[in-house]
Amino acid sequence: MIEVANVSIRYGRGIDAVDAVEDVSFRVENGGSLAFIGPSGCGKTTLLFGIAGLLAPIEGEILVDGTPVTGTRREIALILQNAGLLPWKTVWQNANLSLMLRHEYPQRTAETVLRDLRLLDVRGRFPAELSEGMKRRVGIARALSMSPSVMLMDEPLASLDTLTRERIQDLFLTLWKEHRFSLVLVTHDIEEAAFLGETIAVLSERPAQIKEIVDNPGMGDVDYRTTAAFRETLGRLREVLER
C-alpha cells in the first residue's frame, strides 16, 4: 500500500528554490491503481520521484507497505518517460539492470519476463536497433524483473503513435491484473489516465496540489475504451482540468 500524507517537495535552495509539490495526500491500496493527470510542468514527475525515493519531501511522509520511503527500494519499480534504457547495454543487460545492480543472480525472472513480452529473440540487440514500442517493452521488462509490489510510471507512452500506445496500454492492464502490483501512473493523456486509473487525481498548476479525485470504477477491461462509461470519465476529467 502507498500512503502519501501532506507531502511537499521543493527543488533547489534559497532564492532559486521552487515549490514543485504542495501538501499532497492520497492512498493507493495493494493492487490498486491511481493515475495523476495535470498540466505540463505542474510537478507530476516530482511527486512520482518522491514516491520512488529519488527526492526527499520537505514536509509530510511517504509510506510504502507501512515503511517510510527514505531511498530507492527493491519493491518499488519506476518506468521512465523514454523507458530509461542505457544505449550501451543490450536488451538483456537493460532488462537485468536492477537485478545486476543488486547482485542478484541467477536472473531467471528477467528471462521469463522477456519471454512473456516477446523480447527474448532480441536480447542481444542494443536499444538503437529496436522500435519505440519494443523499447518501452524492455523498460517494462526491467521493472517487472524485480517482481515489484509498487509500479510507478512517468508518462511511459509519451511520443508513441496511437496504435502502439493503445497496444502497450492493453499490456499494462494485463500485467497489472496478473501481477497485482499497486500502480501509480503520471500522464498528460486523458485517455491513458481513464484507461489505467481506478482513481484519477487531477493536479493543479505548479506547485502541484490535488484539485479533485475522480473515481473510475468501470476500468479494468481492454474493451473499456468503447464504453459510454469511458467517454463519461473523459468528459468529467476535461471539465475538472479546464476549471
Add this chain to the structure above:
Amino acid sequence: MNGRQEASETQPRGSRLWRGLRHPFTRRVLTYLVSIIVLLALWQLTSGVVHAIKGRALLPGPFQAFSELIRSIAEIQHHFWVSAGRLVLAMLIALGLGYPLGLLVGHERRLDQFVSPMIYITYPIPQVAFILFLFLVFGIGNAVKVAIVAVALFFQLLVSARGAAKNISQEYITSVLSAGATRRQVYWHVLLPATLPDILTSLRVSVGLGMAFLYIAETSAALGSGLGRFVKGSMYRPALASAGIVAMAALGLLLYLLIDVLERLACRWKYTQQRPR
C-alpha cells in the same frame, strides 16, 4: 527495358571480387590507400616546385625518403620503438589520471566549483612553459620525455572528460538510481560508458599533440634516442630526416588505427544499425 534493368544486367553483381570490394573493411582500406597516394603525389609536387624555385633539391621527395628509410631501417626502427614506448606510456598516464578526475569534476558539482577555477587558470598556459621545471624534477632521462607529453595530454583529457560528464543526459542517471545503483555504480554503468566515445575522440586528437610534444621533449635533451632526436640529428641529411618524419607519420597512423579498433570493441553500441524512426 528500363534503365534499372539494364544496369542490373551489366553489373557483375554476384561476383566474389565485386562483393569483396563492396565490403566495408575493404572500402576503408582502399580509402586509406587512395589518401596515401594523393598525399605522396602532393609531396612529390611540392618537392618539385621547391626544386624549381630554389634551383636545389632542398625538400626530398617521397622516393628519396622511402629509399633512405629502407636503407636505414635498423636504426630508424630502434628510434621508432623508443618514441612509440614513450608516447603510449605518456598517453596511458594522462588517460589514467585525466579521465577519472575529469569524470569526478564533471559529475560532482561541489568538486567542480572547487577544481574548475584551477583548470581554467592552468589549461591556457602553454604546457611548453613547464618543460624547464620538468627537466629539473625528472632529470634528462626517459622519465622527463614521458612526463612532458603526459602533462600536455593530461589537461586535454581532463577538460574533455569533464565536458563529456557534464553533457550526460540526466535520464540515464535517474534510470540507474531508480534501479538501485550506488554512487560507484553510477560511474561504472553510466558515466564511464557514456563518455567513452568522447574520450576516445579526444585521445585521437592527443596523438597529434603528443607527437608534437614528444618531438620537443626528445630534441630538448642534448643526447638520447627517439624519432625526434633522429630527425634533429639528421638536419644536414634531408633525405634521412625525411625518412624519420615518415616513421613519425607511421607511428601516428598506427596509434590512430589502434584507437579505432579500441573504439569498435569498447563502443560496439555506436556501430549498430540505427533503426529508422
